[in-house]
Amino acid sequence: MGILESFANALSALLANKLRSLLTMLGVIIGVGAIITTTSIGEGAKADITERIQTLGANILAVRPGQSMFRGRGSADARRTLTVEDMEALQERGQTFSYVTPEVSSRAQVKFRNKNTNTTIVGTSPAYLVTANFTVEKGRFFTEFEIRKRDRVCVLGKTVVDTLFENVEPVGQIVKIKNVGFHVVGVMKEKGASGWRNPDDQVFIPYSTAMKRVFGNEYLSSISVQANSDKLIAAAETELTELIRKQHEIPINKEPDFHIRNQAEFMETLEESSQTFTNMILGIAVVSLIVGGIGIMNIMLVSVTERTKEIGLRKAVGAQRIDILAQFLVESTTLAVVGGVLGIGVGIIGAEGVPSIWGWRTEVSVMYAIVSFVVSAFVGVFFGAYPAWKAAKLHPIDALRHE
Numbered sequence: 001m002g003i004l005e006s007f008a009n010a011l012s013a014l015l016a017n018k019l020r021s022l023l024t025m026l027g028v029i030i031g032v033g034a035i036i037t038t039t040s041i042g043e044g045a046k047a048d049i050t051e052r053i054q055t056l057g058a059n060i061l062a063v064r065p066g067q068s069m070f071r072g073r074g075s076a077d078a079r080r081t082l083t084v085e086d087m088e089a090l091q092e093r094g095q096t097f098s099y100v101t102p103e104v105s106s107r108a109q110v111k112f113r114n115k116n117t118n119t120t121i122v123g124t125s126p127a128y129l130v131t132a133n134f135t136v137e138k139g140r141f142f143t144e145f146e147i148r149k150r151d152r153v154c155v156l157g158k159t160v161v162d163t164l165f166e167n168v169e170p171v172g173q174i175v176k177i178k179n180v181g182f183h184v185v186g187v188m189k190e191k192g193a194s195g196w197r198n199p200d201d202q203v204f205i206p207y208s209t210a211m212k213r214v215f216g217n218e219y220l221s222s223i224s225v226q227a228n229s230d231k232l233i234a235a236a237e238t239e240l241t242e243l244i245r246k247q248h249e250i251p252i253n254k255e256p257d258f259h260i261r262n263q264a265e266f267m268e269t270l271e272e273s274s275q276t277f278t279n280m281i282l283g284i285a286v287v288s289l290i291v292g293g294i295g296i297m298n299i300m301l302v303s304v305t306e307r308t309k310e311i312g313l314r315k316a317v318g319a320q321r322i323d324i325l326a327q328f329l330v331e332s333t334t335l336a337v338v339g340g341v342l343g344i345g346v347g348i349i350g351a352e353g354v355p356s357i358w359g360w361r362t363e364v365s366v367m368y369a370i371v372s373f374v375v376s377a378f379v380g381v382f383f384g385a386y387p388a389w390k391a392a393k394l395h396p397i398d399a400l401r402h403e
Contacts, residue, residue, distance in 0.1 A: 006326055006327055006330040007330055007334060009327065009330075009331075010327070010330045010331040010334040011334060013303070013331055014331070014334060014335065014338070020299065021299075021335065023295075024292075024295050024296055024298075024299045024335055024339075025292070025296075025335055025336075025338060025339030025342065026292065026295070026339075027288055027289065027291040027292020027293070027294075027295050027339075028289060028292035028293070028296075028335075028336050028339030028340055028343060028376050028379060029292075029339050029342045029343040029346055030285075030288045030292070030343070030346075031285045031286065031287075031288035031289035031291075031292055031343065031376075032285075032289070032339070032340050032342075032343025032344055032346075032347060032372045032373075032375075032376055033343045033344075033345075033346035033347040033350060034281060034282075034284065034285035034288060034347070035282060035285045035343075035347065035368065035372050035375075036343070036344055036346075036347020036348060036350070036351060036364065036368060036369060036372060037347045037350035037351050037354065037362075038278050038281040038282055038285065039278065039282070039365055039368040040347070040351035040354070040362040040363055040364045040365065040368075041277075041278065041351070041354060041360055041362050042275060042277075042278035043362070043363040043364075043365050043368075044360060044361035044362040044363045045278075045360070045361070047361065047363055048361050059226055059227040059229065059230050059232075059233055059236075059262075060131055060224060060225070060226055060227075060262065061097065061224065061225050061226075061227060061233070061236055061237055061240060061260055061261070061262050062222050062223070062224045062260070062261050062262075063082065063086075063222060063223040063224070063225075063240060063244065063258055063259075063260050064082075064221075064222045064258065064259055064260075064261065065080065065081035065082045065219070065220075065221075065222075065257065065258055066081070066257070066258065066259060080219050081219065081248070081257040081258055082219055082220040082221075082222070082223055082258065083218070083219060083220065084102065084207075084208075084211075084220065085247070086220070086223065086244060086247050086248075087100055087102045087220065087223050089243060089244075089247050090223065090225065090240070090243055090244075093243055094225065094239065094240075094243070095239060096227060096228055096232045096235045096236040096239050097225040097226060097227050097228060097232075097236040097239070097240070098225070098226055098228060099127040099130045099131050099224075099225060099226040100127060100223065100224075100225050101124060101125055101127040101128050101130075101131045101132075101223065101224040101225070102123075102124060102125055102207045102220050102222075102223055103122060103123065103124050103128070103207070103220065103221050103222045103223070103224065104122075104123040104124075104207055104210050104211055104215065104217060104219075104220050104221045105120055105121060105122045105123065105210075105221050106120075106121060106215055107119065107120055107121070108121045108177055108178045108214070109177075109178065110160065110164065110175055110176070110177050110203055111164075111175065111176040111179075112164040112165065112173065112174075112175045112176075115163065115164045116164075117160060117163045117164060119157075119159075119160055119201050119202060119203055120201065120202045120203070121177060121202075121203050121205060121210065121214065121215075122202050122203070122204050122205070122210075123204075123205055123206065123207035123208075123209065123210025123211060123214070123215070124204060124205075124206075124207050125144070125147060125206070125207060126141050126142070126143065126144065128204070128224075129141060130226060131224040131225070131226055132199075132224075134188055134189070134191070134199075135188070135189040136155065136186045136187070136188060136189065137158075137186075137187050137188060137189035137190075138170075138171050138186060138187040139155070139171040139184070139185050139186030139187060140185055140186045141155055141185075141186055141204075142154075142155065142185060142186075142204075142205070142206050146206055147206040147207065147208050147209075148208070150206065150208045150209045150212055150213060151183075151206060151209065152180060152181060152182045152183060152205075152209060152213065153182060153183050153184075153185045153205065153206065153209075154175065154177070154182040154183070154184055154185070154203050154204060154205045155184075155185060155186040155187065155188060155203070155204040155205075156170055156175075156184060156186075156187050156188065156203055156204075157187075157188050157199065157200040157201055157202040157203065157204075158187065158188060158189070158190040158191075158200040159198055159200040159201040160200075160201060160202070160203055161187055170184050170187055171184055171185065171186060171187060172184065175203075177203065177205070177214060178214055180213060180214060182205065188200070188202075188204070207220070225240065233262060237260050237262065240260055241256065241260060244256070244258055289375065289376070289379055290379075292336075292339065292379065293336070293379040293380075293382065293383035294383065296332050296335050296336060296379070296380060296383045296384060297332075297383040297384065297386060297387060299335075300328060300331065300332050300383075300384050300387035300388070301386075301387045301390070303328070303331070303387070304328065304387050304390055304391045307391075308394065311324055311391055311394050312394065312396045315394070315396035316396045321392040321393065322392070324388070324391050324392040324394075325388045325389065325391070325392040326388075327388075327391075328384060328387055328388035328391050328392075329381060329384050329385065329388045331384070332380045332381070332383065332384020332387065332388065333377055333380035333381050333384060334380070335380055335384075336376045336377060336379045336380025336381075336383075336384075337373070337376060337377050337380060339376060340372060340373050340375075340376025340377065341373070343372065343376065344369050344372060344373065347364075347369075347372070348364055348369075351364050
């Protein structure tokens, strides 16, 4: 019997018991669907991270307070080490970097007339436009003069504008941040949400105003700088370390009360976190495939028992062991392959639905779809091998006598 004939017989056997076949394939469908969906989330996250690196530039260095890092969190003194004086010292003495940008941020309530939103307030300077790659679409950004005067001026992100203003031009209006009135001088150009972070859901104000009039804080959240070129990143990091150590009077033999991260390292950490999540879900998907394989083995053993007389008859008229073995292997493989194809369809539908439900970016990988298909076929062969072997070794006389 040829492969095509065996495949046709296998399909006939499966269609004869449609519900049983579908329930048997369910584990494979869920497993393959989970693989396609989760890998598409992982691929989407990688693409998103790559775009962020290209957008922000790998030559951005961020100085953050705290001498140690544990699972992404700074030490207990993490919010009380960086000062405006540190920023000014870097501006005056830096040789391998430029665009020194202070940042102090926190979430707060922003109101306009009868509407309000809880958003991120970022206290910074005009250099932020370079280090964070933002562009003003309407109006202007605040100036160094306004920073020195601690003026109550702000620039709004596009999401904040959409939330608070309806058919009203925001530039020139007054909004309240923590019940303090601010004059809107500009609106940022939309960047678009990326994963769990929305850069458009922010309000930008002078760091001096944020520290003294809004947050009542004397310390900066971070200081960002741009290395003069990609080749000077290491030199810029060394110079930053030396300047801040000197500013904080920290001896060379003691741990610093700050740490420096470059953009590439930060994105690498995000990618590792994303990969860990993907691997965890993939592990669950593999378990589901194994359960599906066990289901196939179980149903094939039942099929061997039900068709014992048929096997004996085929052997009596000349069928060889290899023919019986091939027949049942093709049936189990067909079950798994059909389940794999359906699983790929379910996975693609799931990947298309993720952005609308959670807002995560997804990218379906053809490679993972092919791998999933091959793995499902392997599951059919592996878990169908024992039932096929059991059927092939039946003695024709015993099989014909079977009741």
